[in-house]
Amino acid sequence: MPIIVHIDVMLAKRKMSVTExxxxxxxxxxxxxxxxxxKAKAxxxxxxxxxxxxxDCQPGDILEYRSDEEVQV
Structure with missing residues (x-):
């Protein structure tokens, strides 16, 4: 999937758990x-x-677009 989700990175930066x-x-x-x-479709x-x-972030901090070619590399 060409949309990469970086919620885990932001959680680590903010020292926050998934539960929180x-x-x-x-x-x-x-x-x-x-x-x-x-795994989400939307x-x-x-x-x-x-x-x-x-x-305390922008949508671009947690969502990134990569072309199919970039993802497969």
Whole structure:
């Protein structure tokens, strides 16, 4: 998938656990894990906004686009 999710990087930078983030954002740990592991097919803007607010970051800090060729290298 050409969209790379860096939630784990931001969690480490903010010294925050997945459990803490899920409580602040209001989504289940399993749904956050699906997103974190790049298995999600979509994300609501309201969820993205809540994650960015909780992590004090911009959407570009947690989402990155890479072409299929770059991902396979």
């Amino acid at each position: 983030l899920s409580e602040k954002v209001g989504i289940t740990i399993s749904n956050l894990s699906i997103l974190k592991n790049g 994300i609501r803007f309201s969820t993205l906004e809540a994650i960015c607010e909780a992590l």
